[in-house]
Amino acid sequence: MSSSVSVKKPLAINCEQVVKVLSGFIRTEVLKTGFGKVVLGLSGGIDSSLSAALAVRALGPANVIGVMMPYETSNPDSLADAELMTRSLGIAHRVLEITAMVKPFFEQNPEIDSVRRGNIMARMRMIVLYDVSAAEKALVLGTSNKTEYLLGYSTLWGDSACALNPLGDLYKTQVRALASYLELPERIIKKKPSADLWIGQTDEDELGFTYDQADAVLELLVDKRLSVHQAVESGFPADLVNHIMKVVRQTQYKRQMPLIAKLSNRTINRDFRFPRDWGL
Amino acid sequence: MVIFIDWQMLVRLAQIAPRLGNTEYNFEHCRKMVGEAAGDGVDLIVFPELALTGYLLKDMVAQVGLSTWDGKIQELSRLSGNISILLGLVEQGEDHFFYNSAFYFEAGALAERRRKGHLPTYGMFDEGRYFTQGNRVEAFSSRFGRVGVMICEDAWHPINPYILCQDGAQILFIISNSPVRGMTETGDFLSVQNWQLICRSYALLYSCFVIYVNRVGCEDGVSFSGCSQVVGPHGDVLESLPFLEEAVATVKIDLNELPKARIHSPVLRDEKFLSSIHELKRIREKTFGH
Numbered sequence: 225m226s227s228s229v230s231v232k233k234p235l236a237i238n239c240e241q242v243v244k245v246l247s248g249f250i251r252t253e254v255l256k257t258g259f260g261k262v263v264l265g266l267s268g269g270i271d272s273s274l275s276a277a278l279a280v281r282a283l284g285p286a287n288v289i290g291v292m293m294p295y296e297t298s299n300p301d302s303l304a305d306a307e308l309m310t311r312s313l314g315i316a317h318r319v320l321e322i323t324a325m326v327k328p329f330f331e332q333n334p335e336i337d338s339v340r341r342g343n344i345m346a347r348m349r350m351i352v353l354y355d356v357s358a359a360e361k362a363l364v365l366g367t368s369n370k371t372e373y374l375l376g377y378s379t380l381w382g383d384s385a386c387a388l389n390p391l392g393d394l395y396k397t398q399v400r401a402l403a404s405y406l407e408l409p410e411r412i413i414k415k416k417p418s419a420d421l422w423i424g425q426t427d428e429d430e431l432g433f434t435y436d437q438a439d440a441v442l443e444l445l446v447d448k449r450l451s452v453h454q455a456v457e458s459g460f461p462a463d464l465v466n467h468i469m470k471v472v473r474q475t476q477y478k479r480q481m482p483l484i485a486k487l488s489n490r491t492i493n494r495d496f497r498f499p500r501d502w503g504l
Numbered sequence: 505m506v507i508f509i510d511w512q513m514l515v516r517l518a519q520i521a522p523r524l525g526n527t528e529y530n531f532e533h534c535r536k537m538v539g540e541a542a543g544d545g546v547d548l549i550v551f552p553e554l555a556l557t558g559y560l561l562k563d564m565v566a567q568v569g570l571s572t573w574d575g576k577i578q579e580l581s582r583l584s585g586n587i588s589i590l591l592g593l594v595e596q597g598e599d600h601f602f603y604n605s606a607f608y609f610e611a612g613a614l615a616e617r618r619r620k621g622h623l624p625t626y627g628m629f630d631e632g633r634y635f636t637q638g639n640r641v642e643a644f645s646s647r648f649g650r651v652g653v654m655i656c657e658d659a660w661h662p663i664n665p666y667i668l669c670q671d672g673a674q675i676l677f678i679i680s681n682s683p684v685r686g687m688t689e690t691g692d693f694l695s696v697q698n699w700q701l702i703c704r705s706y707a708l709l710y711s712c713f714v715i716y717v718n719r720v721g722c723e724d725g726v727s728f729s730g731c732s733q734v735v736g737p738h739g740d741v742l743e744s745l746p747f748l749e750e751a752v753a754t755v756k757i758d759l760n761e762l763p764k765a766r767i768h769s770p771v772l773r774d775e776k777f778l779s780s781i782h783e784l785k786r787i788r789e790k791t792f793g794h
Contacts, residue, residue, distance in 0.1 A: 236687075236688075236689035236690075237687045237688075237689065238687065238688055238689060238690055238691065238692075238693075241687075241692065241693060241747070242687060244747065244748055245684055245693075245727050245748065248722060248727055248748050249722050249725060249727055252521075252721060252722035252727075253722060253725070256523075388725070398687075496563065497562040497563050498562050498563050498564060499524060499525075499560045499561070499562055499564070499723060499724045500724050501524045501525075501560070501723055501724055502524075502525065502564065503525070504523075504524070
């Protein structure tokens with residue numbers, strides 16, 4: 225036991241202790257609701273794979289349901305990697321292809337662009353997951369990380385919709401460290417992050433910077449409370465820092481519940497304040 | 505008057521996971537643990553801050569407060585015939601305000617009541633919104649000699665242990681609800697390291713026992729660390745409880761260690777109490793005028 229305060233390298237984490245906290249979080253928050261299981265979408269990517277691994281540690285493989293929801297243009301590797309994860313974790317899985325669910329909508333709206341199509345696919349996957357949730361009495365486990373949340377890199381009410389999220393306070397860099405610690409398959413850890421909403425899409429191409437860059441800047445702006453000016457002075461390009469700060473501000477609405485117009489003395493969440501665990 | 509105190513005592517640390525807002529369940533759980541401890545010959549059982557209610561109560565504070573005449577308090581009084589009990593709860597005061605309080609039961613009665621004076625209202629904390637500040641810092645006499653009680657944030661203000669030890673406290677109890685936060689590269693979370701540092705510092709600086717009881721469990725995504733501990737008057741860690749897990753430990757506290765520690769390192773004796781008051785008065789006049 226050490227009583228000295230250690231100096232932390234940027235974004236370095238004690239994986240053993242973080243895993244303990246996150247598996248305890250999943251176990252406690254799931255069991256107290258009366259649910260015993262979780263369901264999550266498995267994309268074959270690192271975030272959902274790590275979330276599934278943590279859920280297995282928390283609840284056991286029999287209580288984790290992985291759902292793969294490919295679309296006809298999805299990269300076949302995504303499904304193969306998701307299946308690899310379900311096999312290595314020993315969890316039940318289902319493949320529920322969303323092509324037939326979303327295609328009629330696309331056909332009725334031929335002008336639809338790739339972003340809108342991606343949003344519809346993400347929201348259809350949410351509908352599927354919440355239906356499995358109701359059928360199986362399993363809470364939906366979110367898989368977004370802190371980098372994605374802060375950059376608003378998710379579809380509102382789509383992949384961002386969940387009952388609880390174990391990774392939301394970990395940057396992508398930290399997610400990678402944790403995935404390595406839990407010995408997730410190397411190919412899942414190493415592959416380029418992609419929402420796989422259209423052919424050839426990668427997160428970093430779409431964002432315009434790498435996760436390593438984003439995490440380093442976000443840690444300064446958010447965790448270290450540096451101003452944009454100070455972050456630039458510490459060695460990051462002004463364009464990058466300004467852009468990231470702007471994106472964080474512009475996507476603040478994605479991290480909030482909807483605004484409610486205040487009229488009474490007891491407005492929900494403003495002066496009617498209860499924990500989510502109220503009454504459990 | 506001759507005061508008899510127990511020079512050796514068995515203290516049980518109850519590192520529990522209260523259920524949020526479920527006073528009935530928490531009370532039953534604590535009552536059972538008190539009974540077991542009494543059966544085991546334990547002299548004192550210490551529960552965490554807000555043991556009867558959980559922490560992130562928000563507007564539930566007004567629903568879970570107990571008055572000193574509440575049946576549950578009467579029951580705890582009755583149970584304390586053979587075992588002393590220190591426990592945190594939401595107190596509904598005689599003034600009908602709510603306090604984050606610690607009740608100490610001894611010899612079949614509610615013997616002492618301490619109200620949290622420093623209500624953290626910053627960062628992730630919002631206690632000042634719901635609770636009323638306590639305004640007394642005072643040690644009290646127990647069957648184990650003079651002791652002081654601090655509730656979580658109170659221990660982050662070093663004037664409090666200073667006053668308590670000047671007031672004769674030889675055992676400092678700290679009951680807390682410390683959330684896990686601050687990741688480090690290889691060691692414990694910063695919040696855990698900080699508490700260990702605080703407990704050892706006060707034990708060492710004031711040659712006293714520090715008995716720190718923190719809760720575990722998870723509320724609305726916030727995990728509580730546990731890592732309760734007992735530190736002896738030489739600054740030596742006598743017992744440490746696990747990270748995140750419910751646990752109990754029974755520790756023998758031997759007050760005979762106090763004279764040894766205090767002859768070895770008479771720092772407390774050499775505190776310049778009157779000089780401190782003089783300087784504080786000077787600063788008060790400089791800051792606030794005469």
